[in-house]
Amino acid sequence: MKLFFLKDHSLYKIFKTLEKLPNGKTVHISIDPEHAFFDNERWGKQIQELLQQRNIHAFFITKTEHSRRFFEKIWLPVIHQEKHKILKILNLVYLFFFNIRQFHLQAYTKKNYMFYMIFGFEIAFALIVLYFLYSLILPRTIIDIYPANQSENIIYNFRYYSEGNKEFLQQSKNLAIPYQTGFIDYKYTLSISVKNIKHIQNPSQWTIRVLNTTDKEYNLLKWTRFVTEDWLVFKSKDRFKLEPHSDAIIEIIASDQDEQGNVIWARGNIEKETTLYIKNLKESFFMKNIYAISMDQFSGWSILSEWIVTQKDIEALSGKLVSTVKQQKQNIIYQNFSLPGQIFLHFDDLIDMEVLSMDIENKAQEKVPYLKWAIVVRFYFAYIKQSDLLDQTKLYLQQRPSEKVKLVTIDKSSVVFFSNIKKDSLWAYIIPTKLTIIQWYDFQKDVNNILNTIKSSIVGMDKEKAKSMLLWFPEISSTNISVRPPWYTSVTKLKSRIKINIVQGK
Numbered sequence: 001m002k003l004f005f006l007k008d009h010s011l012y013k014i015f016k017t018l019e020k021l022p023n024g025k026t027v028h029i030s031i032d033p034e035h036a037f038f039d040n041e042r043w044g045k046q047i048q049e050l051l052q053q054r055n056i057h058a059f060f061i062t063k064t065e066h067s068r069r070f071f072e073k074i075w076l077p078v079i080h081q082e083k084h085k086i087l088k089i090l091n092l093v094y095l096f097f098f099n100i101r102q103f104h105l106q107a108y109t110k111k112n113y114m115f116y117m118i119f120g121f122e123i124a125f126a127l128i129v130l131y132f133l134y135s136l137i138l139p140r141t142i143i144d145i146y147p148a149n150q151s152e153n154i155i156y157n158f159r160y161y162s163e164g165n166k167e168f169l170q171q172s173k174n175l176a177i178p179y180q181t182g183f184i185d186y187k188y189t190l191s192i193s194v195k196n197i198k199h200i201q202n203p204s205q206w207t208i209r210v211l212n213t214t215d216k217e218y219n220l221l222k223w224t225r226f227v228t229e230d231w232l233v234f235k236s237k238d239r240f241k242l243e244p245h246s247d248a249i250i251e252i253i254a255s256d257q258d259e260q261g262n263v264i265w266a267r268g269n270i271e272k273e274t275t276l277y278i279k280n281l282k283e284s285f286f287m288k289n290i291y292a293i294s295m296d297q298f299s300g301w302s303i304l305s306e307w308i309v310t311q312k313d314i315e316a317l318s319g320k321l322v323s324t325v326k327q328q329k330q331n332i333i334y335q336n337f338s339l340p341g342q343i344f345l346h347f348d349d350l351i352d353m354e355v356l357s358m359d360i361e362n363k364a365q366e367k368v369p370y371l372k373w374a375i376v377v378r379f380y381f382a383y384i385k386q387s388d389l390l391d392q393t394k395l396y397l398q399q400r401p402s403e404k405v406k407l408v409t410i411d412k413s414s415v416v417f418f419s420n421i422k423k424d425s426l427w428a429y430i431i432p433t434k435l436t437i438i439q440w441y442d443f444q445k446d447v448n449n450i451l452n453t454i455k456s457s458i459v460g461m462d463k464e465k466a467k468s469m470l471l472w473f474p475e476i477s478s479t480n481i482s483v484r485p486p487w488y489t490s491v492t493k494l495k496s497r498i499k500i501n502i503v504q505g506k
Contacts, residue, residue, distance in 0.1 A: 001025065007032040011043060018047065023055050028079070030061040038067060044074045051076075139492045140484045143454070143500045145470070147440035148477035149408060154435050156396055160345065160384065161428035168426045175392045176428065179345060179382045184336050185356065188325050189374045190317075205237070205253040208276060208292040212242040214283055218290070225279040226252055226292055231259035232267060234276065242290065252276075254298075269298045318358060321375050326353055333381050342383045347421050349429065350382040386412060393435055402439075403447050411436040441475035443502045450475060451500055460493045 062068040159176035161168040224236040233255040254268035276292040284290035337344045356376040414436035458466035
């Protein structure tokens with residue numbers, strides 16, 4: 001025989017039921033673990049006395065550790081049947097889907113945390129179903145917009161001051177960037193023939209006639225470069241002026257090397273009526289409207305040499321060696337500049353050179369065809385932190401805010417320093433600096449009302465046509481349109497059901 005007592009059964013009912021059992025009866029008794037019976041050990045002892053008086057053989061069915069320990073403590077026989085947690089969950093799932101009435105009865109009867117959890121789950125499930133039905137009735141369109149990048153050049157006369165110039169920091173109101181100084185040691189070696197030294201000392205030179213066939217007047221500087229058709233290079237010794245449709249007679253002197261870097265030597269003795277053009281003048285070098293003619297054969301240089309090193313040769317070579325290194329100082333520093341995150345300021349005003357040593361392997365009066373020379377110099381130069389320049393550029397943009405666009409990034413590789421450098425009254429260098437900034441249309445402010453225009457234009461439109469229309473906006477790089485439920489192919493007809501996301505970083 002089996003007896004079941006639920007949570008809401010009274011203690012009176014439990015005892016009266018047991019008193020009605022016949023003497024000597026065997027029975028299995030199950031009491032709900034959450035019944036008040038288990039709150040007081042006295043009730044257990046009373047049942048024990050009652051069972052002994054009636055000679056009833058009772059076995060108590062327990063499903064929790066608490067109820068099992070309760071009966072074992074008063075020496076009542078127990079049959080423990082606690083279910084595995086997974087089986088409990090599976091049983092609840094089964095009842096929920098296939099016997100919902102029993103499920104609710106069991107949950108309501110226990111009224112524990114499981115009851116409230118299930119009740120909340122059912123409410124959430126009902127809301128999800130309602131939302132799904134709402135979506136079926138009113139479709140939703142989601143538009144992802146990727147803004148188009150726009151580049152713009154920023155040019156500003158930044159002040160570059162020595163990091164230790166405290167007076168500048170106290171008085172200047174301009175955007176400024178501190179520079180630091182460093183140095184590198186550089187060794188340059190040269191092996192040169194005695195013939196070439198003679199050429200350096202006595203280069204070919206003569207007169208030429210320069211003709212201007214244009215309507216424009218030209219004022220040309222000293223050392224203006226002329227080149228022949230076989231790339232020999234000559235330089236004017238003085239300034240000269242070319243009137244429109246006129247000519248001028250000037251003197252030129254041969255350079256050390258031709259356009260390919262080869263020593264000119266005796267090739268500088270060009271023939272009479274050789275044609276020359278001005279290298280850096282478009283109207284001459286490319287258009288051939290200005291040209292020069294050698295008036296006689298050049299004969300200022302001779303290939304004859306005694307192959308004897310003189311003191312004059314040594315002096316000429318040492319001067320040439322220093323001047324060559326000095327002319328190449330910017331390139332030398334740039335090629336050897338290896339400070340990460342720093343920018344070299346390649347201006348002559350910020351570069352100093354010191355000769356540390358100069359050694360020659362040959363002496364005067366030696367009969368050798370070549371001289372070998374080595375020079376070690378130290379270059380002092382200035383450089384800035386790239387981060388300082390970028391910070392000042394951002395400050396420049398903050399002082400000039402735009403209602404239409406927002407800054408994305410600054411192109412770190414776009415830094416250009418213009419050559420017209422000068423000093424201000426506080427001994428800082430004014431260097432016009434150009435940088436390229438990347439920005440895009442500020443959709444958050446949307447001063448052009450683009451988002452509202454988009455929603456109004458694509459209502460009810462086919463999804464692919466709507467995407468094509470969006471790409472006509474120059475402010476948009478790319479876009480993606482999704483409609484829910486997914487079987488819809490057109491944008492919803494309600495503007496309120498269109499959502500636009502601005503996606504950054506694509």
